[in-house]
Amino acid sequence: xxxxxxxxxxxxxxxxxxxxxxxxxxxxxxxxxxxxxxxxxxxxxxxxxxxxxxxxxxxxxxxxxxxxxxxxxxxxxxxxxxxxxxxxxxxxxxxxxxxxxxxxxxxxxxxxxxxxxxxxxxxxxxxxxxxxxxxxxxxxxxxxxxxxxxxxxxxxxxxxxxxxxxxxxxxxxxxxxxxxxxxxxxxxxxxxxxxxxxxxxxxxxxxxxxxxxxxxxxxxxxxxxxxxxxxxxxxxxxxxxxxxxxxxxxxxxxxxxxxxxxxxxxxxxxxxxxxxxxxxxxxxxxxxxxxxxxxxxxxxxxxxxxxxxxxxxxxxxxxxxxxxxxxxxxxxxxxxxxxxxxxxxxxxxxxxxxxxxxxxxxxxxxxxxxxxxxxxxxxxxxxxxxxxxxxxxxxxxxxxxxxxxxxxxxxxxxxxxxxxxxxxxxxxxxxxxxxxxxxxxxxxxxxxxxxxxxxxxxxxxxxxxxxxxxxxxxxxxxxxxxxxxxxxxxxxxxxxxxxxxxxxxxxxxxxxxxxxxxxxxxxxxxxxxxxxxxxxxxxxxxxxxxxxxxxxxxxxxxxxxxxxxxxxxxxxxxxxxxxxxxxxxxxxxxxxxxxxxxxxxxxxxxxxxxxxxxxxxxxxxxxxxxxxxxxxxxxxxxxxxxxxxxxxxxxxxxxxxxxxxxxxxxxxxxxxxxxxxxxxxxxxxxxxxxxxxxxxxxxxxxxxxxxxxxxxxxxxxxxxxxxxxxxxxxxxxxxxxxxxxxxxxxxxxxxxxxxxxxxxxxxxxxxxxxxxxxxxxxxxxxxxxxxxxxxxxxxxxxxxxxxxxxxxxxxxxxxxxxxxxxx
Numbered sequence: 001x002x003x004x005x006x007x008x009x010x011x012x013x014x015x016x017x018x019x020x021x022x023x024x025x026x027x028x029x030x031x032x033x034x035x036x037x038x039x040x041x042x043x044x045x046x047x048x049x050x051x052x053x054x055x056x057x058x059x060x061x062x063x064x065x066x067x068x069x070x071x072x073x074x075x076x077x078x079x080x081x082x083x084x085x086x087x088x089x090x091x092x093x094x095x096x097x098x099x100x101x102x103x104x105x106x107x108x109x110x111x112x113x114x115x116x117x118x119x120x121x122x123x124x125x126x127x128x129x130x131x132x133x134x135x136x137x138x139x140x141x142x143x144x145x146x147x148x149x150x151x152x153x154x155x156x157x158x159x160x161x162x163x164x165x166x167x168x169x170x171x172x173x174x175x176x177x178x179x180x181x182x183x184x185x186x187x188x189x190x191x192x193x194x195x196x197x198x199x200x201x202x203x204x205x206x207x208x209x210x211x212x213x214x215x216x217x218x219x220x221x222x223x224x225x226x227x228x229x230x231x232x233x234x235x236x237x238x239x240x241x242x243x244x245x246x247x248x249x250x251x252x253x254x255x256x257x258x259x260x261x262x263x264x265x266x267x268x269x270x271x272x273x274x275x276x277x278x279x280x281x282x283x284x285x286x287x288x289x290x291x292x293x294x295x296x297x298x299x300x301x302x303x304x305x306x307x308x309x310x311x312x313x314x315x316x317x318x319x320x321x322x323x324x325x326x327x328x329x330x331x332x333x334x335x336x337x338x339x340x341x342x343x344x345x346x347x348x349x350x351x352x353x354x355x356x357x358x359x360x361x362x363x364x365x366x367x368x369x370x371x372x373x374x375x376x377x378x379x380x381x382x383x384x385x386x387x388x389x390x391x392x393x394x395x396x397x398x399x400x401x402x403x404x405x406x407x408x409x410x411x412x413x414x415x416x417x418x419x420x421x422x423x424x425x426x427x428x429x430x431x432x433x434x435x436x437x438x439x440x441x442x443x444x445x446x447x448x449x450x451x452x453x454x455x456x457x458x459x460x461x462x463x464x465x466x467x468x469x470x471x472x473x474x475x476x477x478x479x480x481x482x483x484x485x486x487x488x489x490x491x492x493x494x495x496x497x498x499x500x501x502x503x504x505x506x507x508x509x510x511x512x513x514x515x516x517x518x519x520x521x522x523x524x525x526x527x528x529x530x531x532x533x534x535x536x537x538x539x540x541x542x543x544x545x546x547x548x549x550x551x552x553x554x555x556x557x558x559x560x561x562x563x564x565x566x567x568x569x570x571x572x573x574x575x576x577x578x579x580x581x582x583x584x585x586x587x588x589x590x591x592x593x594x595x596x597x598x599x600x601x602x603x604x605x606x607x608x609x610x611x612x613x614x615x616x617x618x619x620x621x622x623x624x625x626x627x628x629x630x631x632x633x634x635x636x637x638x639x640x641x642x643x644x645x646x647x648x649x650x651x652x653x654x655x656x657x658x659x660x661x662x663x664x665x666x667x668x669x670x671x672x673x674x675x676x677x678x679x680x681x682x683x684x685x686x687x688x689x690x691x692x693x694x695x696x697x698x699x700x701x702x703x704x705x706x707x708x709x710x711x712x713x714x715x716x717x718x719x720x721x722x723x724x725x726x727x728x729x730x731x732x733x734x735x736x737x738x739x740x741x742x743x744x745x746x747x748x749x750x751x752x753x754x755x756x757x758x759x760x761x762x763x764x765x766x767x768x769x770x771x772x773x774x775x776x777x778x779x780x781x782x783x784x785x786x787x788x789x790x791x792x793x794x795x796x797x798x799x800x801x802x803x804x805x806x807x808x809x810x811x812x813x814x815x816x817x818x819x820x821x822x823x
Contacts, residue, residue, distance in 0.1 A: 008053075224236055242254075297315045300313075383402075401547055439529075448528075486515070703740065718790050739755075
């Protein structure tokens with residue numbers, strides 16, 4: 001990567017420029033210059049552009065130099081000025097070094113001019129980096145105070161010099177050991193370059209190695225003989241590693257210095273340093289939260305709540321945007337857009353806690369999806385930003401582990417395709433711990449059963465088939481489980497005699513080490529997550545166990561939910577079967593009962609005819625019968641009246657049975673949903689009532705109706721019945737008014753059929769959808785199934801129906817249906 005030095009040259013001689021270009025190119029720099037010869041033009045360029053370096057030919061004119069420096073001071077410009085002169089005297093020196101950023105070199109020494117250009121360029125670039133870093137540090141000082149103290153304690157706890165620099169080579173921080181080595185206080189080091197704090201002969205070496213590091217930013221190790229500030233010489237091993245931002249870009253380096261005069265001491269120092277970093281990572285507290293697409297928290301753990309200064313559970317329902325500092329809101333909106341595009345993200349965020357304290361967090365999020373694979377929001381891992389400053393490598397590992405946990409969690413938000421999700425969970429565990437074999441076994445009826453298994457791709461699968469085994473035979477493993485909450489055998493060959501059952505099983509399946517973490521459904525153990533033949537078993541840590549325990553909790557919860565949902569499915573299936581049986585009983589019963597009812601009605605008619613015929617023959621004038629009048633009354637009045645009662649009752653039974661059959665058939669009728677033009681449909685329905693509308697002077701107002709997605713035939717029947725009811729139950733005290741309108745609500749269309757009829761008594765409203773209920777049974781015909789039928793139709797259309805009414809004023813029916821679908 002070329003370093004371009006933007007340089008403004010004043011009165012500089014052309015003959016020197018080509019030589020300087022060549023020397024800069026050899027050192028990896030490019031001179032981008034602009035040459036001006038007029039003072040006015042020089043001032044204009046200074047005002048309108050920010051230069052890395054300004055080079056001025058002294059030309060034995062001190063007043064010129066003084067005027068330019070005063071002009072720079074008035075503008076508060078911090079640009080480094082290089083003065084070249086063939087005569088350097090005390091007056092010029094005093095004048096130039098009023099500002100420590102200025103430099104003077106001989107006009108004839110192109111090498112010194114080249115080095116001074118590089119030095120001033122690096123100082124300018126470092127100053128910008130330092131200014132930016134300083135602003136960042138000030139802005140985050142309050143929220144990072146505790147983390148900074150912890151980081152500082154860790155850095156200061158080692159006797160080895162530690163420093164870190166920005167990409168421009170500027171020192172951003174160090175420990176006291178480094179300051180003591182340099183021989184300067186820390187505030188005289190931070191913001192400076194190696195040329196400012198180290199002897200010239202060493203600074204050049206440090207600079208070259210830094211440049212080599214940034215050209216190839218991997219871990220750099222080299223030994224160099226240096227002189228301590230106290231004067232003694234020592235061999236030092238420099239260990240430099242990259243510092244990266246959340247996007248993986250290198251933003252600086254972290255350096256350790258080890259005295260390698262004694263190799264044993266450096267090995268111990270390295271071990272101690274690694275142990276301290278390991279301790280740092282293990283003590284980190286992470287928060288996990290789930291937010292919807294509007295950044296409202298729908299789940300949070302205790303650590304998440306604590307980070308926001310809240311009590312456990314207090315963050316639920318709160319919006320993260322209420323805590324985010326104003327300048328970070330655009331970035332949050334950007335990340336929200338990434339979620340909607342099904343993208344994961346890692347980003348830094350500044351928040352103001354509930355107690356008004358400022359905190360800086362790193363959010364690692366993955367999309368949160370529902371069972372239909374629709375993005376509902378994001379699942380986020382929240383960690384402290386200082387983790388990155390301690391060790392990029394450990395942080396990336398931690399994020400990878402936690403993302404595996406989040407991925408597993410997101411998979412089991414729903415338990416559909418449960419078996420495949422178990423297989424995917426094993427794949428995530430494989431990404432965390434390297435082993436030959438992974439499995440999930442369940443404990444059913446006190447027997448172990450293998451339900452999911454995954455092999456490392458580099459391992460041949462064992463041909464021995466896993467069989468169900470009594471769980472309580474493994475007494476030694478059960479004892480470990482009871483005492484420690486997990487089972488871990490690091491070497492099967494070293495198992496004690498009491499573990500003979502475990503040893504025989506493991507040897508059968510070629511296990512040489514075994515880790516088992518239980519999961520529970522309620523308080524009972526439901527199964528074990530097992531990892532077999534771990535490759536680096538000696539590197540297995542408590543952190544790995546903690547990760548697996550978290551995963552086992554997730555899987556246990558998933559098993560519990562799966563069991564519950566299977567039970568619900570079975571109950572729904574049983575209910576569906578019972579409903580079908582009930583419909584069949586109603587249908588068969590209604591059909592079978594109707595046959596004798598038809599016979600009753602038929603024979604009643606036959607009996608009436610027979611009586612008429614008998615009466616005609618008995619009461620002819622030629623017949624002389626005693627008690628003729630009494631017999632005639634019985635045959636012509638009493639018996640026909642009785643037969644009429646039988647017939648009317650039979651007809652009523654027949655109508656009721658027909659109504660039941662109608663309801664029964666409705667449950668089996670096919671539903672064919674499509675987009676329905678409701679304006680045309682309602683107009684067609686109203687036209688069917690045209691005769692009675694004109695006859696009774698009924699006014700019907702139809703507003704513009706929105707289309708919906710429903711069954712056209714079924715909804716036609718609904719509107720026909722409701723309009724018929726409005727006409728049937730009209731008030732005789734006023735002209736009948738019927739109004740049909742609609743409104744949109746939460747993705748549905750609500751249709752309103754409103755009339756000014758007799759209304760419904762308040763105590764009767766809850767009964768109107770009951771089978772055989774009629775509002776005015778004395779004055780109205782019908783069986784009372786119309787509204788029951790409507791309600792059942794609407795429910796089969798996945799809609800809702802409700803009613804509002806006031807006796808003597810009128811009634812409103814509200815029908816909610818799915819709005820028009822756009823394909």
